[in-house]
Structures are given as structure tokens and as C-alpha cells.
Amino acid sequence: MSTDQTLSEEDLRQALELLFFAYRDFTGEADTLLEDFGFGRAHHRVIYFVNRNPSISVNGLLRILKITKQSLSRVLGQLVREGFIDQKTDSHDRRRRTLTLTDKGIELESRLTKCQGVRMQQAFAASGENAVQGFKKVLSEMINAEDRKRYTGGAPHTD
């Protein structure tokens, strides 16, 4: 599982740059689509994680996104007002508001994810199954331990 091999500084710098350019190009396409709706990347993240965690609470979303509630409120408020997200009082704890995508929200989420999915699928197809495993492995090792549980498992974060 672990090797003692150390990469040269040049190899390391190449990897740093790869990550920078790849991330920029990767997000670029979805950004263009979002502009058509007057939204930005922050809206994208909210839509994505609400779809991924239906009925999530506001606090739950904050814990995933790691931004302040004031920041979230700006974009979330827009999404609710414009009918992309449905917000209702949780019957078990009436202090909470559960967040769920509307049909309109689901459609936008689908378009956005398809947009990024296509590029990633193409990169995966061109790289091979083995490379994909390595890609995922390295990324998961780069994530903070506390968050590693958050990305996967599909276990909804409704709290």
C-alpha cells in the first residue's frame, strides 16, 4: 500500500501544475452553463449536494461546504426563490428546514453534472481503468481525514 519512493522536485511540480490546470479546465465548462442562469460556482455546489443528500438540513449543507451560513444564505435564498430548491419545515424538528431539489432543480443538476461527467468520462476512457483507480486513490489520500467519510458511501447527510 505504501512505498518509500520519493518523487523528484520536478515530478512533484508537474503534478502540482497538472492539478491546477485540470481543475481550472474541468470547472470551466459548467461555469459557462451556469452563466445562462445567472448562477455561479457556489450555486452549483449547493445544487449538487442537495441532490446528493435529499432532505438535508441547512446545517448539514454548511458542514459539507465549509462556508458561513451568511455566504450560503445568499445563494440558497436565490435558488429557493427561483424555484430550484424546495424548503420545508422538518416535521421531526420544526427548527430545521429540509432542502430538496424541485423538478426544475433536478433538471439543472442533471445538465451540470452531465457537463462535467462527459469530460471526466473522456479522460477516464483515454486513461484506462487502472489509471482511474490510481486517480481516485491519490485524491482520496489528499483529502483531510475528517472529510474522507463525507465524499462517498452515498450515505446522505441529512443532519
Add this chain to the structure above:
Amino acid sequence: MSTDQTLSEEDLRQALELLFFAYRDFTGEADTLLEDFGFGRAHHRVIYFVNRNPSISVNGLLRILKITKQSLSRVLGQLVREGFIDQKTDSHDRRRRTLTLTDKGIELESRLTKCQGVRMQQAFAASGENAVQGFKKVLSEMINAEDRKRYTGGAPHTD
């Protein structure tokens, strides 16, 4: 080199999330260090690529970063004024200004890159050489074709 295998939507979404969380956590540490200097991520990128391409011109830098000269000027101006970057008139074409890190700039660049390099090295060590190859392969496939030549080779972009 290429497979026809298509990942499930769940696999794809996991990869999307991995990239999001990994990138955020990856940049987080350097951001903290930058704060001590009153700098942001934009300054980091300028310092990084000036170090990587000594004597690069302003236009050359703009082509790598893909931002406007007005955006660059804000951060570049700060870095020059505060003595992290040395700017001098190119003797071959006196319209151009060549950008190079000062000793102070080199030291900061070194600290910043070490900061990110350590995390990446650890992820690499925990993932194994084979995974690292896959990681790089997939990232390079995700980069826009026009930029793919820019990340590597170490060929300075002095123009």
C-alpha cells in the same frame, strides 16, 4: 491506452466529489500561510509561475494564468512593490518587462510549494507509484488540448 468501459453514475459522482474535496483541502494549507503575508491564492499563482519561468514577460504570465492584465496588475504590483518580484526592462525588446523572483520571493515560493508538496508526497507515498502514474494520466487528459503543453517540459515561457 483506451477502454470502452463506462463507469456507473455513482462511480462518476464519487470521482467528482473526490476532486472537489481534494482540491479544496489541498489549497487550504497554502492559503493559511499566504494570509500571514497578506496575500491570497492569486499571489501564490504569480509567485509559482514566475519561479517556474524565470524572466517571463507580463504577457507570458497572462497567457498561463488566463486572467486579464488588470487582474494581474493588482497582485503583481503588490509583489513588486513589496520586494518579492524583480521587474526589469528587457534589453532585447524594451517594451517588455522581465519578471524574476527576488531572494525574498524565492524563499516564500519555497515555503508555499513545500507546504503543498508535503501533502502531495504523502498522498503519493500512501498510494503507490502505479496510482501516481494513473493520477497524472487522468489529470493530463482532463486538461484542454491547447494547455496540455504548458504544464510540463519545464520549458520556460519567457515570451
Add this chain to the structure above:
DNA sequence: AAAATACGTCAGCAATGTTGACTTATATTG
């Protein structure tokens, strides 16, 4: 001499993050 290029600057705007303070419901706890 005219046009193109490289650089810089001023002004204003937008997206998205931050802090701090305060209010209203609702739930939990002593």
C-alpha cells in the same frame, strides 16, 4: 510616418468568501 505591441492605470462592477450583531422559533435540560 503609421500601425501594432507591451505595459500600466483609472474606474466601476460582480461573485463569493469573511466577521459581527441581533432576532425568532423550537427543542432540550436542569
Add this chain to the structure above:
DNA sequence: CAATATAAGTCAACATTGCTGACGTATTTT
């Protein structure tokens, strides 16, 4: 039941980092 904690919302101010548009100046190319 009263006190406290939690969930959510809101108002205001500010910082960073993108953007556009409009100029000005020096230098090189045509």
C-alpha cells in the same frame, strides 16, 4: 417551568479576485 442551546434567518460592512471599458506612453514593426 424556566433557562439554555440549537436551527435558521437577516442586516451591515469588508476583502479577494475575477471582469469590462477607456486611456496613455514607450517601443518596435511595417
